[in-house]
Amino acid sequence: MCLMKSLKLSPPLALAALFIFGCQGKPAPQHIVRLATTTSVQDTGLLDILTDAFQKDGKYTLQAIAVGSGQAMQLGKTGEADILWVHSPDDEAQFVAEGYGTDRTTFLYNDFVILGPAADPAKVKGTRKAADAFNKIAAAGALFVSRADNSGTHKKELKIWDAAKVKPGKEFYIEAGQGMAGTLSIAKEKSAYILADRSTYLSMKKNIGLEIVSEGDAALINRYSLILVSPARFPKVNAAGAKAFFDFVLSKPAKEMIEKYGVAKYGRQLFFFDYAVK
Amino acid sequence: MSFIIQGFQKALHLIFSGNAEIFGIARLSLTVSLLATAAAVLAGVPLGSWIAVKRFPLKKLLIALVNTGMGLPPVVAGLVVMLFLARSGPLGFLNWLYTPTGMIIAQFIIAMPIITALSISAMQGVDPRFYQQVLTLGASDWQAIKVCLKEIRLTVLAAVIAGFGRLVAEVGAVMIVGGNIRHQTRMLTTATVMETNMGNFDMAIALGLILLTLSFAVNLALTLIQQKKVLPR
Known part of the structure; x- marks a missing residue:
């Protein structure tokens, strides 16, 4: 085709076509x-x-x-x-x-853990029950970051807030709408509390300055x-x-x-x- | 800072250790974006040229629509393609969802308006009298367009570069349509997102650097082709 020739694109593209369709090998459904x-x-x-x-x-x-x-x-x-x-x-x-x-x-x-900044402004450390921990966070007016993405972790978090019978004030509740790692990064930057699954926490531990403040409750x-x-x-x-x-x-x-x-x-x-x- | 340095080291290590998985990912990224760009050029350049030289009602509206398409968010393109290719969608029988073919289609839709719009404006830059002259010499519409395209090939190549650049860096559409499946539809951009999500920032930076290097190589090749056509001055 004259147009292709004038663009001098045809040989590499043909090669690329061969490459992808040659190795794609679409298996039967x-x-x-x-x-x-x-x-x-x-x-x-x-x-x-x-x-x-x-x-x-x-x-x-x-x-x-x-x-x-x-x-x-x-x-x-x-x-x-x-x-x-x-x-x-x-x-x-x-x-x-x-x-x-x-x-x-x-x-x-596996289990979820409640994480918070090392300074622990809401004095959550040592609280065994997850609902009590959430209560302290809300009462202290400390920042909390939520996944807010309809994930299993988000659903679990909402359940714990229900059990705690409180809701943090809007200004203390950050809705990230992101995956676990993205939400953890926000919590780190904001020195906030967060509910995270232990496996993601362990894999990111080296990068985030948050500590476990509550763990081990059956609700987690x-x-x-x-x-x-x-x-x-x-x-x-x-x-x-x-x-x-x-x-x-x-x-x-x-x-x-x-x-x-x-x-x-x-x-x-x-x-x-x-x-x-x- | 340490992540950036570690990223550089990791990138060099990955490239020179010949990591097969990374090579597979890089090859898929390149082929999907190159093929989508090629398809968009084959369709968009003639279409844009035709829109530019023809007179028809609502032409300005059509051009405005094409120009709007340049800003089409990749995730929207990806979502629409996903819904069409889904098993429950109208094209589900093709089984193209979560395949490289599906990703090429999504990227084609993203690149098509860019190449078309830039072709329109390039073609409209050609003196209309020149086009008319070619027609009076007995050329058909398409023959005349071809002659004009030769005149504006530098600008058309710039359109190709713009289209490819958008596609190879694009993540939203290929994430939705491809699904970031290991060994199947994982691209450099989707792998970068995944590694970032996993907290492997050094790996994410390394993938980003590999992407930039590949992108530079392709653009260098295209630019060399383009500059060879520049008349000496």
């Missing part, structure tokens, strides 16, 4: 398993090792989309994902009750579940592939990988597997 999961699973690096192990036999390709739990559920509600790995128990129960998914299996947990447990998206409701869902990933995660080899994960890098186990593997 039934080989693709689409997992919608949360950023905390990706950001700790756990997702990568599980993906590699699952794909090892070459039978399936996992498309893992790491988004907030809210968006992950939305991907399930439109039949966009085949399987969910989320941590928002109340929403999960509703999701299954409304017929979007089946076989909800809670298999994994963070439970992860797998849910199969209903093939009856969404015929395009890859039910066989989703089940294969489901069975893989709930298997002994995966359990061992998960339990060992994080010890070398962060000095402690990040996720605790509590499903009775057959």
